Amino acid sequence: MNDKVIGGFDQARIQAKFCIHHWRDFFELTKPKVVALILLTAVVGMLVASEQLPSVSVLLLSLIGIGLLSGSAAAINHVVDAKVDAIMARTHCRPIVRGRVSHMQALAFAALIGVIGFVVLYAGINPLTAYLTLASLVGYAVVYTLFLKRATPQNIVIGGLAGAMPPLLGWTSVTNNIAPGALLLVLIIFTWTPPHFWALAIHRKNDYAKANIPMLPVTHGIEFTKTMVLLYTLLLTAVCILPWLAGTFSYFYLAVVTGLNIRFIQYAYKLKYHATDDTAFAMFKFSIWHLLWVFVAMLVDHFIF
Structure with a gap:
């Protein structure tokens, strides 16, 4: 096989790798x-x-x-x-x-x-x-x-x-059509969002300050933000109960979300009063699983209970 053919194969491999890489970049x-x-x-x-x-x-x-x-x-x-x-x-x-x-x-x-x-x-x-x-x-x-x-x-x-x-x-x-039951599900995510993102903002406060983004820890301080995280977590606990009160879900859903919210409150309490260097980021990661399991509980409750 001559050098020209070998060079063609090498070029094809380079282009193939570039296309795969480029596809992954757009996917990202x-x-x-x-x-x-x-x-x-x-x-x-x-x-x-x-x-x-x-x-x-x-x-x-x-x-x-x-x-x-x-x-x-x-x-x-x-x-x-x-x-x-x-x-x-x-x-x-x-x-x-x-x-x-x-x-x-x-x-x-x-x-x-x-x-x-x-x-x-x-x-x-x-x-x-x-x-x-x-x-x-x-x-x-x-x-x-x-x-x-x-x-x-x-x-x-x-x-x-x-x-x-x-x-x-x-x-x-x-x-x-837009129904009250759907709006209650929206309200859960709406209330979940501040403690979720503010936990990350506490962890990344210096980055946000350097980028001149007025996240709450930058403008009002970390301690104030921790207080707001705790208050919103308590509010989220109440909001998660509303679909049960409306009769959309059974006691199974109530039990699951109560357990998840108690754990969320524990994270928020620790963040406020006994925080270590990794508490904010640990709470941020847990919040993702919290929302995931709340909605999985809705599915299980709807089809089984």
Whole structure:
């Protein structure tokens, strides 16, 4: 085999590796772990909304549409926050920061999957779900990321509504209407968001200060933030009981969420009064599992109890 052929094979291998790497970079732009949690809560909304299981086509089209629009919002977030991401230790290796994906490529990708997601929901599910999901994209990628995040320490509280929408999106994809039961599920995520993000903000306070992002620990101090985390955790405990009081779920759900919330309160109490260096980040990680298991408990309760 001559050198020209060998060189051609080497070049092909290099291009193949580049394409695989590039594909993974675009996939990373969608924040797949976040989207996975969004889709789980959307599925719960879909399944709880009706006594009958939705058709496979409704389930798949809803998840594809919501997933693509959520990924689009995440990609826009990468673009808008590129300078901030470059400063912060947690995000300095993201594709745009490292130059593996350009701003224009990321925006084109976000536009493409966003349009596809909207069309899938509008044509395959219903216009209400399509417009609500689009509103969530605008709320997160534009209102929160571009304005609120840089304008007020209450950015997480105000902007949290966009991130709390997935259960409602799942609900409307099946019923084509907005019901009180769906809003209670939204309220759970809305109330969960501040202690979840403020725990991370405490852990990463110096990064946020360096990036000039007015997160609560930066503007009001860590001790005040710890107090707010504890208060919101107590509020979350009460909010999680509301679907049981409304008769949506049984005592099984009540028992599970009570246990999860007691553990959440223990983390918040330790963070406030007996914190160690890793308490805030440990609470942040637990909060993700907390929300996951709350919604899993809803599914189990709905189908078994």
